[in-house]
Amino acid sequence: VEAVDRALAGDRRALARLITWVENRSPEAREALRLLYPHTGRARVVGVTGPPGTGKSTLVNQLAKEFRRRGQSVGIIAVDPSSPFTRGALLGDRVRMQELSQDQGVFIRSMATRGALGGLAETTAEVMAVLDAVGKDVVMVETVGAGQGECEVARLAQTTLVVEAPGGGDEIQVLKAGILEIADIYVVNKADKEEAEALAAELSRLLSFAPASGWQVPVLRTIAIQEMGIVPLVDAIEGHGAHLRVTGKLQADERERVRQQILALARQAILARLLEAAQADGRLEALVQAVARRELDPHTAAQRLVSLLKALEA
Amino acid sequence: VEAVDRALAGDRRALARLITWVENRSPEAREALRLLYPHTGRARVVGVTGPPGTGKSTLVNQLAKEFRRRGQSVGIIAVDPSSPFTRGALLGDRVRMQELSQDQGVFIRSMATRGALGGLAETTAEVMAVLDAVGKDVVMVETVGAGQGECEVARLAQTTLVVEAPGGGDEIQVLKAGILEIADIYVVNKADKEEAEALAAELSRLLSFAPASGWQVPVLRTIAIQEMGIVPLVDAIEGHGAHLRVTGKLQADERERVRQQILALARQAILARLLEAAQADGRLEALVQAVARRELDPHTAAQRLVSLLKALEA
Numbered sequence: 001v002e003a004v005d006r007a008l009a010g011d012r013r014a015l016a017r018l019i020t021w022v023e024n025r026s027p028e029a030r031e032a033l034r035l036l037y038p039h040t041g042r043a044r045v046v047g048v049t050g051p052p053g054t055g056k057s058t059l060v061n062q063l064a065k066e067f068r069r070r071g072q073s074v075g076i077i078a079v080d081p082s083s084p085f086t087r088g089a090l091l092g093d094r095v096r097m098q099e100l101s102q103d104q105g106v107f108i109r110s111m112a113t114r115g116a117l118g119g120l121a122e123t124t125a126e127v128m129a130v131l132d133a134v135g136k137d138v139v140m141v142e143t144v145g146a147g148q149g150e151c152e153v154a155r156l157a158q159t160t161l162v163v164e165a166p167g168g169g170d171e172i173q174v175l176k177a178g179i180l181e182i183a184d185i186y187v188v189n190k191a192d193k194e195e196a197e198a199l200a201a202e203l204s205r206l207l208s209f210a211p212a213s214g215w216q217v218p219v220l221r222t223i224a225i226q227e228m229g230i231v232p233l234v235d236a237i238e239g240h241g242a243h244l245r246v247t248g249k250l251q252a253d254e255r256e257r258v259r260q261q262i263l264a265l266a267r268q269a270i271l272a273r274l275l276e277a278a279q280a281d282g283r284l285e286a287l288v289q290a291v292a293r294r295e296l297d298p299h300t301a302a303q304r305l306v307s308l309l310k311a312l313e314a
Numbered sequence: 315v316e317a318v319d320r321a322l323a324g325d326r327r328a329l330a331r332l333i334t335w336v337e338n339r340s341p342e343a344r345e346a347l348r349l350l351y352p353h354t355g356r357a358r359v360v361g362v363t364g365p366p367g368t369g370k371s372t373l374v375n376q377l378a379k380e381f382r383r384r385g386q387s388v389g390i391i392a393v394d395p396s397s398p399f400t401r402g403a404l405l406g407d408r409v410r411m412q413e414l415s416q417d418q419g420v421f422i423r424s425m426a427t428r429g430a431l432g433g434l435a436e437t438t439a440e441v442m443a444v445l446d447a448v449g450k451d452v453v454m455v456e457t458v459g460a461g462q463g464e465c466e467v468a469r470l471a472q473t474t475l476v477v478e479a480p481g482g483g484d485e486i487q488v489l490k491a492g493i494l495e496i497a498d499i500y501v502v503n504k505a506d507k508e509e510a511e512a513l514a515a516e517l518s519r520l521l522s523f524a525p526a527s528g529w530q531v532p533v534l535r536t537i538a539i540q541e542m543g544i545v546p547l548v549d550a551i552e553g554h555g556a557h558l559r560v561t562g563k564l565q566a567d568e569r570e571r572v573r574q575q576i577l578a579l580a581r582q583a584i585l586a587r588l589l590e591a592a593q594a595d596g597r598l599e600a601l602v603q604a605v606a607r608r609e610l611d612p613h614t615a616a617q618r619l620v621s622l623l624k625a626l627e628a
Contacts, residue, residue: 030613033611033612033613034611034613034614037608037610037611037612038608040608041608051366052365125612251606254606255602255603255606258602258605258606258612259598259602261605261612262598262601262602262605262612262615262616262619263585263588263589263598263616263619265612265613265615265616266585266588266616266617266619266620266623267581267584267585267588268616269616269617269620270581270584270585270588270620270623271577271580271581271584274577274580274581274584275577284573284576284577287576288569288572288573288576289569291572291575291576292565292568292569292572294351294352294354294355296351297347297348297351298347298351298439298572298575298576298579299344299347299348299579300348301576301579302576302577302579302580302582302583303580303583305576305577305580306580306583306584309580309584
């Protein structure tokens with residue numbers, strides 16, 4: 001595919017087109033990904049997640065600027081939970097573009113979760129592979145934390161930052177607990193606010209309950225909007241990268257990610273075939289009717305559907 | 315299974331045990347669900363979702379009390395995004411139990427999302443079926459909105475309430491947009507707060523962009539903690555139920571839910587078989603290694619895995 005060669009040569013419009021293909025599951029995407037795949041495996045992949053309102057986008061922009069100062073090219077994927085009809089994703093894009101658009105070493109892409117055909121995690125993994133293949137040294141994935149889908153996206157990263165900020169409600173406590181397990185580095189942003197120290201202390205306390213591993217999760221303070229604390233944070237990201245390489249965890253984690261990705265894609269392929277077969281001969285509809293009439297329970301119906309698939313393939 | 319008969323006869327401990335089986339995917343669960351299934355299909359299923367800190371739990375408790383006053387028995391499933399090691403779910407349970415525990419007509423169960431084996435939506439659907447089968451007139455499912463997983467859970471309900479409260483951050487706007495599409499009724503809780511009117515106006519404005527349907531999504535004000543606005547809200551829930559019945563949407567929606575449930579269960583069954591087969595002969599591991607070495611791309615690897623399944627079944 002011509003667009004692949006052009007994207008590999010550094011053409012930004014070709015790169016944007018490739019990503020659109022991947023997002024839309026266009027027929028061209030499969031072939032493009034196959035051609036790009038041998039070029040992947042060099043990027044540092046950093047996930048940034050946390051509750052809304054913690055200043056993640058500003059933080060990601062500052063991190064991008066610091067990585068650029070260190071001579072690294074940067075790709076940013078902002079996974080945005082906005083609805084297609086409000087176009088929040090596009091708007092966010094434009095605001096960011098104004099700040100970083102002068103810099104050819106940064107490529108930013110927003111993905112609306114509602115728009116993603118196929119699984120969100122699968123599509124994000126493929127967009128990451130594209131940015132990796134075209135030579136971005138650092139690929140950052142920004143998601144709004146809390147949901148299952150977002151946690152899956154965070155697991156695609158080699159290093160995951162969880163961002164918190166003072167001033168949440170009562171229930172924020174619970175959310176923190178839910179994403180504690182995925183954090184490699186904890187960031188308390190808006191650290192100039194009054195309650196920041198209490199939040200950092202609480203996070204350290206919660207982290208002390210986590211099972212021991214070779215990596216001690218640091219709790220770092222930033223004031224992203226004033227560009228404060230960014231250099232130590234990038235140092236910590238590099239430090240975690242070195243830890244992953246030295247311990248062999250980088251390879252082990254990648255194999256696990258590859259395993260999950262293969263299984264997810266296989267599952268999608270099987271389901272697509274199942275749907276097609278079951279809808280073609282009205283079998284699925286008959287099963288649905290039987291369950292709706294309570295003549296059959298859903299598990300038994302699912303079992304019959306699976307047998308149908310077997311019969312078709314025999 | 316004896317526990318099924320006892321749960322159907324109103325034994326709360328037997329009911330609790332059934333739900334634990336379902337949550338843990340115990341061997342007993344399948345048979346129990348098969349026996350219970352013919353008794354399902356009578357409950358009104360109400361989903362309550364929204365960002366953290368909006369007072370959803372208090373609201374659900376007040377709704378439960380009002381449904382009880384109207385002579386209806388109530389089951390509550392609180393889907394809690396807390397981590398297993400902090401035990402947030404259990405804690406929440408106890409606080410609620412104190413308030414409603416005197417009432418044998420109310421059954422409350424918290425589910426930790428991290429603890430749910432299998433899909434969260436599938437497990438929740440099965441717990442709903444159990445509560446429906448034992449004769450709860452109203453089943454309420456409470457989730458923290460935002461994530462994909464939570465949206466899936468909300469889709470299990472016949473009527474979905476989305477709860478907002480004044481005082482969120484900048485990004486709350488985007489979250490609202492993301493869950494606008496799933497709301498049948500919008501609730502502005504903490505309506506005594508200053509910014510409540512502005513929030514309600516903004517929600518009405520956003521709703522005006524939504525595609526037209528036969529149902530006009532109302533925006534209702536509550537102050538759950540003072541038990542205000544609860545009666546009109548329950549009236550609106552009943553009104554939406556009547557709308558679903560009159561238009562035939564109740565049956566159409568249920569068929570769609572059944573279809574999704576059958577497909578999800580079939581997909582799980584196929585994936586389990588695929589995993590077992592691929593791991594048994596080391597095939598999956600070989601594919602993972604090839605992809606990690608960039609000799610193969612993930613799609614091609616997935617394709618080979620699917621072919622393996624075909625070969626096994628032939």
